[in-house]
Amino acid sequence: xxxxxxxFGLGMRRPHYRSYIDGTAxxxxxxxxxxxxxxxxxxxxxxxxxxxxxxxxxxxxxxxxIGSADGLRDDYLRELRRLVDMMEPAVVSDHLCWTRIDxxxxxxxxxxxxxxxxxxxxxxxxxxxQEALGRRMLFExxxxxxxxxxxxxxxxxxxxxxxxxxxxxxxxxNNIYVSAQNHGFAAADYLAGIPxxxxxQIHLAGHVQGEHLLIDTHDQPVPDEVWALYRAxxxxxxxxxxxxxxxxxxxxxxxxxxxxxxxxxxAADERIAA
Amino acid sequence: xxxxxxxxDFRDWLVTGEESAAAALGGGPGTAVYQNNYRVALVSxxxxxxxxxxxxxxxxxxxxxxxxxxxARPPSSWTLDAYxxxxxxxxxxxxxxxxxxxxxxxxxxxxxxxxxxMDSFALCAEGLSVADWETAVIHTVPSLLVMxxxxxxxxxxxxxxxxxxxxxAELVERGxxxxxxxxxxxxxxxxxxxHERDVxxxxxxxxxxxxxxxxxxxxLGEEAAVTTAGTLLGRWLAEGMIAAVG
Numbered sequence: 001x002x003x004x005x006x007x008f009g010l011g012m013r014r015p016h017y018r019s020y021i022d023g024t025a026x027x028x029x030x031x032x033x034x035x036x037x038x039x040x041x042x043x044x045x046x047x048x049x050x051x052x053x054x055x056x057x058x059x060x061x062x063x064x065x066i067g068s069a070d071g072l073r074d075d076y077l078r079e080l081r082r083l084v085d086m087m088e089p090a091v092v093s094d095h096l097c098w099t100r101i102d103x104x105x106x107x108x109x110x111x112x113x114x115x116x117x118x119x120x121x122x123x124x125x126x127x128x129x130q131e132a133l134g135r136r137m138l139f140e141x142x143x144x145x146x147x148x149x150x151x152x153x154x155x156x157x158x159x160x161x162x163x164x165x166x167x168x169x170x171x172x173x174n175n176i177y178v179s180a181q182n183h184g185f186a187a188a189d190y191l192a193g194i195p196x197x198x199x200x201q202i203h204l205a206g207h208v209q210g211e212h213l214l215i216d217t218h219d220q221p222v223p224d225e226v227w228a229l230y231r232a233x234x235x236x237x238x239x240x241x242x243x244x245x246x247x248x249x250x251x252x253x254x255x256x257x258x259x260x261x262x263x264x265x266x267a268a269d270e271r272i273a274a
Numbered sequence: 275x276x277x278x279x280x281x282x283d284f285r286d287w288l289v290t291g292e293e294s295a296a297a298a299l300g301g302g303p304g305t306a307v308y309q310n311n312y313r314v315a316l317v318s319x320x321x322x323x324x325x326x327x328x329x330x331x332x333x334x335x336x337x338x339x340x341x342x343x344x345x346a347r348p349p350s351s352w353t354l355d356a357y358x359x360x361x362x363x364x365x366x367x368x369x370x371x372x373x374x375x376x377x378x379x380x381x382x383x384x385x386x387x388x389x390x391x392m393d394s395f396a397l398c399a400e401g402l403s404v405a406d407w408e409t410a411v412i413h414t415v416p417s418l419l420v421m422x423x424x425x426x427x428x429x430x431x432x433x434x435x436x437x438x439x440x441x442x443a444e445l446v447e448r449g450x451x452x453x454x455x456x457x458x459x460x461x462x463x464x465x466x467x468x469h470e471r472d473v474x475x476x477x478x479x480x481x482x483x484x485x486x487x488x489x490x491x492x493x494l495g496e497e498a499a500v501t502t503a504g505t506l507l508g509r510w511l512a513e514g515m516i517a518a519v520g
Contacts, residue, residue, distance in 0.1 A: 041393035145304030212303035
């Protein structure tokens, strides 16, 4: 049976596999990149099966490509469904982005223009994905480096997307900060514009300053400005399962857990304040 | 601009890197970020898959090969793990006089595929119970692959994997092959013994153990054929290479 996701978790990364297999990592849940386990068999699936025995699981995809104008791939949905049936995750998520077109796959989370046409495409694809998986999905707000002319803001797009499809949101607080800095909007406006009731999970991560733009690298500790935004989001949304997503330059598990304790503290502060 | 047209323009920018394609997206520093992300992710993926090839070629030559491959073969699969499926053929064209290069790449690729291949049960000697050896057919585990080699790429690969100084590349006897499979969760490989490749091929074609022995007897004589087949079967059982006999 898939549990409900609650509390504070980490992305399960290779250097810490042993702690998850043993069940000694002090986290409430784990998240993995779905595509890394959409494989026939072998050690990765064995590892995930063992870790899954110890922790509730979130499957986080990077290749569904719900923004693709030419629709979703049957084989992708079939393989994801197989993994979902095998692992019974509490949450299945992907990103508001596109990665593929005409048989080309970029393997990057590319931005969607916030137009009525794109909204129709995204909602149609989400409907199909949720039907194929037989469950509600969460979709993550991306960080972006190009802002296409559009009919609406990103938060208006997300609000309409959740209303039309019933999907939930995976709110990446770092991505809001990065995009706000890159495109010159106020993060507070973003938070005020999204439907808080739709948020099913929160990601926290770090970024670096590029030559012209902030770059979402997920290879740094969560910076103060992202903690501040997390505090604001928590005050508005209430308790939401929260995790740190560290993909590169991965520190010791203890260091990540100490960072996770900061999130626990902020969430506790906001509960008291409420 | 329609969504489809925009996405095709974006693809063109990533694949070609031409400024005119970036201009179609509005230009600006953001387009360069995506261009960089695209190429870095693909090079990293290839380097992860072909770890021993990186060590053999050195990072500079490997990255040159990877960059040319990315230009020639934009990715199509939804999983990065599939990117590089024909990288072996590609490096063979870049180093036509160094056949060990492509063979090291092929071992990297094959070991990676076997690592995540379908799980299967391996029969042990104690579990072997055959009612009729006349008709019994040897079925190997599904991960088993036979890989013909022309060079000592296997020895080079093993040395690189364990941090030892690799031997110089050299050609090996014609007809040499590697057997690659998974023992439990770990991929392994070794060179096939004399006649081993034939016995595996005949068994894979559905020939029973008695028929396999009879074919071996054509070249070895009856007594040596039975001994050879029995020895091979014992080794395969000990090495976790047999799924069933029957």
